[in-house]
Amino acid sequence: xxxxxxxxxxxxxxxxxxxxxxxxxxxxxxxSTGTIGxxxxxxxxxxxxxxxxxxxxxxxxxxxxxxxxxxxILFEETLYQKTAAGKLFVDVMKEAKVLPxxxxxxxxxxxxxxxxxxxxxxxDGLGAxxxxxxxxxxxxxxxxxxxxxxxxxxxxxxxxxxxYGLARYAMICQENGLVPIVEPxxxxxxxxxxxxxxxxxxxxxxxxxxxxxxxxxxxxGTLLKPNMVTPGSDSKKVAPEVVAEYTVRALQRTMPxxxxxxxxxxxxxxxxxxxxxxxxxxxxxxxxxxSLSFSFGRAxxxxxxxxxxxxxxxxxxxxxxxxxxxxxxxxxxxGKYQGGGSLSEGASESLHVKDYKY
Amino acid sequence: MTPTTFRVVPHTTIVFIYKSPTLPADSPRKxxxxxxxxxxxxxxxxxxxxxxxxxxxxxxxxxxxxxxxMASASFVKLNASSSPWIGQRSFNQRPGSSSRLPATRxxxxxxxxxxxxxxxxxxxIASPGRGILAIDxxxxxxxxxxxxxxxxxxxxxRQAYRQLLLTTPGLGxxxxxxILFEETLYQSTTDGKKMxxxxREQNIVPxxxxxxxxxxxxxxxxxxxxxxxDGLASxxxxxxxxxxxxxxxxxxxxxxCGPSALAxxxxxWGLARYAAISQDNGLVPIVEPxxxxxxxxxIERTLEVAERVWSEVFYYLAENNVMFExxxxxxxxxxxxxxxxxxxxxxxxxxxxxxxxxxRVPPxxxxxxxxxxxxxxxxxxxxLHAMNQSPNPWHVSFxxxxxxxxxxxxxxxxxxxxxxxxxxxLLSRAKANSLAQLGKYSADGESEDAKKGMFVKGYTY
Numbered sequence: 001x002x003x004x005x006x007x008x009x010x011x012x013x014x015x016x017x018x019x020x021x022x023x024x025x026x027x028x029x030x031x032s033t034g035t036i037g038x039x040x041x042x043x044x045x046x047x048x049x050x051x052x053x054x055x056x057x058x059x060x061x062x063x064x065x066x067x068x069x070x071x072x073i074l075f076e077e078t079l080y081q082k083t084a085a086g087k088l089f090v091d092v093m094k095e096a097k098v099l100p101x102x103x104x105x106x107x108x109x110x111x112x113x114x115x116x117x118x119x120x121x122x123x124d125g126l127g128a129x130x131x132x133x134x135x136x137x138x139x140x141x142x143x144x145x146x147x148x149x150x151x152x153x154x155x156x157x158x159x160x161x162x163x164y165g166l167a168r169y170a171m172i173c174q175e176n177g178l179v180p181i182v183e184p185x186x187x188x189x190x191x192x193x194x195x196x197x198x199x200x201x202x203x204x205x206x207x208x209x210x211x212x213x214x215x216x217x218x219x220x221g222t223l224l225k226p227n228m229v230t231p232g233s234d235s236k237k238v239a240p241e242v243v244a245e246y247t248v249r250a251l252q253r254t255m256p257x258x259x260x261x262x263x264x265x266x267x268x269x270x271x272x273x274x275x276x277x278x279x280x281x282x283x284x285x286x287x288x289x290x291s292l293s294f295s296f297g298r299a300x301x302x303x304x305x306x307x308x309x310x311x312x313x314x315x316x317x318x319x320x321x322x323x324x325x326x327x328x329x330x331x332x333x334x335g336k337y338q339g340g341g342s343l344s345e346g347a348s349e350s351l352h353v354k355d356y357k358y
Numbered sequence: 359m360t361p362t363t364f365r366v367v368p369h370t371t372i373v374f375i376y377k378s379p380t381l382p383a384d385s386p387r388k389x390x391x392x393x394x395x396x397x398x399x400x401x402x403x404x405x406x407x408x409x410x411x412x413x414x415x416x417x418x419x420x421x422x423x424x425x426x427x428m429a430s431a432s433f434v435k436l437n438a439s440s441s442p443w444i445g446q447r448s449f450n451q452r453p454g455s456s457s458r459l460p461a462t463r464x465x466x467x468x469x470x471x472x473x474x475x476x477x478x479x480x481x482x483i484a485s486p487g488r489g490i491l492a493i494d495x496x497x498x499x500x501x502x503x504x505x506x507x508x509x510x511x512x513x514x515x516r517q518a519y520r521q522l523l524l525t526t527p528g529l530g531x532x533x534x535x536x537i538l539f540e541e542t543l544y545q546s547t548t549d550g551k552k553m554x555x556x557x558r559e560q561n562i563v564p565x566x567x568x569x570x571x572x573x574x575x576x577x578x579x580x581x582x583x584x585x586x587x588d589g590l591a592s593x594x595x596x597x598x599x600x601x602x603x604x605x606x607x608x609x610x611x612x613x614x615c616g617p618s619a620l621a622x623x624x625x626x627w628g629l630a631r632y633a634a635i636s637q638d639n640g641l642v643p644i645v646e647p648x649x650x651x652x653x654x655x656x657i658e659r660t661l662e663v664a665e666r667v668w669s670e671v672f673y674y675l676a677e678n679n680v681m682f683e684x685x686x687x688x689x690x691x692x693x694x695x696x697x698x699x700x701x702x703x704x705x706x707x708x709x710x711x712x713x714x715x716x717x718r719v720p721p722x723x724x725x726x727x728x729x730x731x732x733x734x735x736x737x738x739x740x741x742l743h744a745m746n747q748s749p750n751p752w753h754v755s756f757x758x759x760x761x762x763x764x765x766x767x768x769x770x771x772x773x774x775x776x777x778x779x780x781x782x783x784l785l786s787r788a789k790a791n792s793l794a795q796l797g798k799y800s801a802d803g804e805s806e807d808a809k810k811g812m813f814v815k816g817y818t819y
Contacts, residue, residue: 002665002666003665003717202676206676210669210672213666213669213718219717249722251721252682252721252722253676253720253722255720255721256716256717256719256720257719257721258716258717287751289751
């Protein structure tokens, strides 16, 4: 068998293609309980299930926002949660033609013998969990592998180990009807320039696709969630056109055109930065046989959180902020974002946290 | 007289001949000639030499590995007012991958000094409506072709045959590149014109076969591997100065023999090393892992093997830091084995082949030039046409040998009076494949000969 041809093959291909629909992208709302706690505490809100539910309802029920989204990634808890009126979140999404997704990895652990490099856990019992998530309504999954750039990093061990984990995860997902989002995030931390980031990104992606191919993953039923190719966080910034050129070129060199779409992570860029870069990529003239879209977490939610501050009377204002970002990124996938405009508070605030741990 | 100064840039050798005035009648020699050879091996510093005699003539200057493609350029005459640069580029250009000058180019890892030229050459070969004429048969293999029409395998006959092909008027409309065997690269026509010049005039890029053939792979399941890495760098540099701008290396994989993991790994690694060396010496590498037609396997099995082989090939190419914008591929189409009970329609071949390419070939690769591998002339054209019915991320075209030459040989029969007819036959096949590349070919009016299969079991080049 050259690649997965099981009972979900057609569905996987259709769902992966749908997620890459021009004008749409993914909202990453899969923060673990611990991580969402950090977000909530930044606006002085207590980390209770009720507050977590309220935040997610605010987002998913924003009038007019869902048309700009093709998928939402959820944390396990949220997959089973309901609106205040008693409707399952997954049903809200289904009606709005938004595919529910689910984070399935169990976080990173350090690789012994390396300089703080990590691998991602979560393969044990993954098949059974995926089957369960599928019956609960999930149609795609996400697994975040993390690599960093340093004088000797990423090491070949870290690259191989993370690529292997992604490939095993991808195959197990496909066997259980979930489109795997393959996410090899190369952290932006460091003083390196954009050339170094390009070199590392190309090497990592080449290794990932080699592993996916060795594991017989059906590429047409996957998505890639890479970092954009940028200078390091401690290095001078470059124009969006440069980010676009380097990023598209890295993909041209590594990503087969069988993969229908790329959904970029924002990785600590500000809301505006991430949108402007995505826009530049969709305006860039060059071979782009895949869709270029977004899968943003912080870069979609930051100003919304600030506007909400946990207060009921702020919900409408917060939803307006969220809608604005969704619309902006939707336009960016079409290369039509005009930029700037009336930015909400926090839209141009950098969201970079050094050595970010989910 | 005022000395004339020459500035000799890095990595350049310059040769002067001193010819004395005619010596007195009673001297043993008529004229004295001295060869003065000056080399600048320094990576960064040019130097100057001054000559104070009109009797020194610049004989040649030769760029070594790193500089611009002017190696076969003009002689420069001594005269008082000129102070020419030897080497047309400023010495600020990055002389090679070991340079410590700051990288000016965007693609640091995969840059060599030929990067731009490689990209341009690859794009030229991958131009719409055009493909490659492969005439790189070794002398032995060319002998088989000549024998099939009753001719002896002599250099004169090989010259006559290649001359017929390469002087075909209008060939450059449909052909963008031609792969030559070493003998042909250094040959001239019977009129004394260099074969490479015949090609250049038609805007056809000359290419050169650089591998040294297949030999048995020890420890494998009766499989082969391709030789040719030893001395490849200097051979490639030589071919470049002779006018070649792309190279070809053909390795094979056998489906009935497995293929074994060893054979696939060796094929892919050899190709990757060859590709890196070629680029370093200014030649666009054509990457050719031919999955042989031999066998009775179904098309699904061919797809599996092709996906495995190309996955390995691209991974090793990446490891060897090959620049994908400056390579071309020469894959076999994905078809059932020759002995399989069902033949596949062109639409099926196109579907499976494009699926394979989309799953394995990064869009950065500019062109995919298919080999015909024993298909009939018409089959090869029809399959190519089927693959070009909708836009592809890369130029999808042909690099045919037998599928372009078969009718030509039969028409020529070695007779001088048939040369024009032979050339017409070549042009007709080239045009058919050009139309196929544009997705506009029609099979009406094809001859019976064009439909004849050319599969030879266990075919060795």
